[in-house]
Amino acid sequence: xxxxxxxxxxxxxxxxxxxxxxxxxxxxxxxxxxxxxxxxxxxxxxxxxxxxxxxxxxxxxxxxxxxxxxxxxxxxxxxxxxxxxxxxxxxxxxxxxxxxxxxxxxxxxxxxxxxxxxxxxxxxxxxxxxxxxxxxxxxxxxxxxxxxxxxxxxxxxxxxxxxxxxxxxxxxxxxxxxxxxxxxxxxxxxxxxxxxxxxxxxxxxxxxxxxxxxxxxxxxxxxxxxxxxxxxxxxxxxxxxxxxxxxxxxxxxxxxxxxxxxxxxxxxxxxxxxxxxxxxxxxxxxxxxxxxxxxxxxxxxxxxxxx
Amino acid sequence: xxxxxxxxxxxxxxxxxxxxxxxxxxxxxxxxxxxxxxxxxxxxxxxxxxxxxxxxxxxxxxxxxxxxxxxxxxxxxxxxxxxxxxxxxxxxxxxxxxxxxxxxxxxxxxxxxxxxxxxxxxxxxxxxxxxxxxxxxxxxxxxxxxxxxxxxxxxxxxxxxxxxxxxxxxxxxxxxxxxxxxxxxxxxxxxxxxxxxxxxxxxxxxxxxxxxxxxxxxxxxxxxxxxxxxxxxxxxxxxxxxxxxxxxxxxxxxxxxxxxxxxxxxxxxxxxxxxxxxxxxxxxxxxxxxxxxxxxxxxxxxxxxxx
Numbered sequence: 001x002x003x004x005x006x007x008x009x010x011x012x013x014x015x016x017x018x019x020x021x022x023x024x025x026x027x028x029x030x031x032x033x034x035x036x037x038x039x040x041x042x043x044x045x046x047x048x049x050x051x052x053x054x055x056x057x058x059x060x061x062x063x064x065x066x067x068x069x070x071x072x073x074x075x076x077x078x079x080x081x082x083x084x085x086x087x088x089x090x091x092x093x094x095x096x097x098x099x100x101x102x103x104x105x106x107x108x109x110x111x112x113x114x115x116x117x118x119x120x121x122x123x124x125x126x127x128x129x130x131x132x133x134x135x136x137x138x139x140x141x142x143x144x145x146x147x148x149x150x151x152x153x154x155x156x157x158x159x160x161x162x163x164x165x166x167x168x169x170x171x172x173x174x175x176x177x178x179x180x181x182x183x184x185x186x187x188x189x190x191x192x193x194x195x196x197x198x199x200x201x202x203x204x205x206x207x208x209x210x211x212x213x214x215x216x217x218x219x220x221x222x223x224x225x226x227x228x229x230x231x232x233x234x235x236x237x238x239x240x241x242x243x244x245x246x247x248x249x250x251x252x253x254x255x256x257x258x259x260x261x262x263x264x265x266x267x268x269x270x271x272x273x274x275x276x277x278x279x280x281x282x283x284x285x286x287x288x289x290x291x292x293x294x295x296x297x298x299x300x301x302x303x304x305x306x307x
Numbered sequence: 308x309x310x311x312x313x314x315x316x317x318x319x320x321x322x323x324x325x326x327x328x329x330x331x332x333x334x335x336x337x338x339x340x341x342x343x344x345x346x347x348x349x350x351x352x353x354x355x356x357x358x359x360x361x362x363x364x365x366x367x368x369x370x371x372x373x374x375x376x377x378x379x380x381x382x383x384x385x386x387x388x389x390x391x392x393x394x395x396x397x398x399x400x401x402x403x404x405x406x407x408x409x410x411x412x413x414x415x416x417x418x419x420x421x422x423x424x425x426x427x428x429x430x431x432x433x434x435x436x437x438x439x440x441x442x443x444x445x446x447x448x449x450x451x452x453x454x455x456x457x458x459x460x461x462x463x464x465x466x467x468x469x470x471x472x473x474x475x476x477x478x479x480x481x482x483x484x485x486x487x488x489x490x491x492x493x494x495x496x497x498x499x500x501x502x503x504x505x506x507x508x509x510x511x512x513x514x515x516x517x518x519x520x521x522x523x524x525x526x527x528x529x530x531x532x533x534x535x536x537x538x539x540x541x542x543x544x545x546x547x548x549x550x551x552x553x554x555x556x557x558x559x560x561x562x563x564x565x566x567x568x569x570x571x572x573x574x575x576x577x578x579x580x581x582x583x584x585x586x587x588x589x590x591x592x593x594x595x596x597x598x599x600x601x602x603x604x605x606x607x608x609x610x611x612x613x614x
Contacts, residue, residue: 123501193423
C-alpha cells in the first residue's frame with residue numbers, strides 16, 4: 001500500500017497577496033504528514049500533524065489566524081476520525097487552546113465521548129494539561145482588521161468571508177490501508193457567539209471509514225451541514241464512483257440544493273486521491289509516491305519530487 | 308396527501324413501573340402533533356409541538372426530566388430540520404431553557420447559523436425572550452437518585468443508561484407532502500461537562516429532506532454519530548428501500564460496525580412510516596388516517612381510533 005496524504009487550507013476567494021503564503025503552508029503541512037507516513041506512522045498521526053502545522057500557521061483560519069466572532073473573540077472547532085473503527089473526537093467553541101486538533105484527538109483517545117464543547121472542553125483540556133494560550137496570541141492583525149471592517153454599517157461578512165474561508169483539513173491512507181481525517185477552523189467571520197459550524201459535526205466536517213475512504217471539507221459551514229457533505233461523498237464512493245466523481249457529485253448537490261460553495265480533499269483505501277472545489281479557489285497539496293502536488297486555482301497542479 | 312406524525316420517547320430498557328407513563332406520554336405528544344397537521348399546520352409545527360410536550364413531561368430524558376452530568380448539572384441538546392429546503396436549527400449544551408426545541412427552531416428561523424452552543428445559545432435565547440427556568444425545575448427526584456447511584460464506586464453509568472436513554476423525537480409529513488424532524492435530549496447519564504451527543508448533529512440526531520423522507524434517532528449517542536445514522540437510513544431509502552427496511556439496515560449497520568443499540572422513527576414523502584429499534588424497547592406512537600398506533604416492546608402495536 002502506498003501511503004498518501006492530502007490537505008486543504010480552505011476554499012473561497014484567496015486574495016493574490018495571500019496566495020503564496022497559503023500554497024507554502026499547505027505544502028509544508030503535507031510534507032510533514034507524508035514524513036509521518038513514510039516513517040511508518042498511522043494515518044491518524046499524519047492528519048493530526050498536518051493540521052497542527054496549519055493551526056500554527058497564521059495564514060489560515062484555524063488556531064492562530066482564526067477569524068473573530070461578532071464580539072471579537074476566538075472560538076474554534078476541530079474534528080479527527082479514525083477509519084479503522086470510526087473512533088472520533090471533536091471540539092466546538094473552544095477558546096485559548098493552541099491546537100484544537102490535539103484536544104480533539106485526546107477526546108477520541110481518552111474519553112468515552114465523541115464531542116466536548118465550550119467550557120466543558122476547556123475543563124477536559126486542563127485535566128490533560130493541553131497547552132493553553134492567550135486569546136491575543138491567536139489573533140493576527142489581518143483577522144482584527146477584517147473583524148473591524150465587518151462591524152461597519154453596510155458590511156457583508158458572508159461576502160467578505162469568501163476571502164478567507166480558510167478552514168484547514170487533511171485526509172490520509174497509511175501503509176496498512178487505514179484512513180483518517182482531521183479538520184480545524186476558526187469558523188465564519190463575525191459569527192454569533194457560540195456558533196458551531198460543520199467542522200466538529202461528524203459526516204459534515206469530515207468522515208473516515210476503512211471500508212470506503214476519507215474526506216475533509218471546507219466552505220460555507222451551514223451549507224455543508226445541511227447536506228452532510230463528507231458522508232454524502234463517501235456514499236457515492238460506496239456506489240462505485242471514483243474519488244473525483246464522488247467529490248464533484250457532493251459539491252454539485254450542495255450547490256443545487258442549498259446554494260453552497262466549498263471544497264474537499266478525498267482519498268479511497270486504494271490510495272486514489274483528489275482535491276476538488278466549487279469555490280473560485282482552494283489551497284491544497286498532496287503527497288504520494290515521493291511526489292508533492294499542489295495548486296490553488298482551478299485546473300492548476302504543480303509537482304515536485306520529494307527529496 | 309394524508310398527514311402522518313410518528314414520535315419516540317427513547318430506546319433502551321424501560322423499567323416496567325415507567326412503561327405506562329412512557330406510553331401515555333408518546334400518545335399525548337403524537338395526538339397533539341396530529342392535531343396540528345389536521346388543522347392545516349406544517350410538518351415543522353407538528354414535530355416541534357410533539358417534542359415540546361415530551362420535553363415538559365418529566366418521564367422523558369429531555370427538558371424537565373433530563374439526566375444529570377457528572378457534576379449534577381442539566382445540559383440539553385436539540386435539533387429541528389425542515390425538509391423543504393434543509394433549513395436546520397440546533398442547540399447543544401444549553402441549561403436553564405424550558406424548551407430547547409423551541410430555541411432550536413428560533414435559530415433556524417431567525418439567524419443565518421444552524422447551531423449555537425452553551426453560553427452563546429443562552430445569549431441568543433435572552434435576545435429572543437425564550438423562557439428560562441431554574442436548573443432545579445428541570446431536575447426530577449428520579450434523575451437525581453440515578454445520578455447519585457452512578458457516583459458510587461463500581462457504578463456503570465452506561466449500563467444504567469440503558470434504563471433511560473429517553474431522548475425524544477418526532478417526524479412528520481404534512482398535507483402538502485413536506486417532511487420535518489425534531490429531536491431533544493438531556494444526553495447520557497453522568498456525562499462529562501460539555502459532552503455533545505448525536506441529537507444536535509445534523510444527519511445523526513435527525514434528518515429531513517422532501518426528496519426522500521425524515522428520520523429522528525435515539526440510543527447510544529456516540530454510536531449514532533459514528534455512523535451518521537439518520538442520513539444513513541435516508542440513503543437506503545434513496546436506493547429504493549422501504550422505510551422499514553432502510554431503518555433496519557441502518558440499525559444493523561450501527562450494531563455490527565460500532566456495537567451500538569438504538570431506535571428510529573421514519574417517514575417517507577408518501578406517508579409510509581415505521582418505528583424500529585435494536586434496543587429491548589422503545590416507546591413510540593404514530594398517528595395517521597384518524598388512527599393512533601403505539602407500542603413499547605418488540606412486535607407490540609396497539610391501535611385506537613382518534614375521535
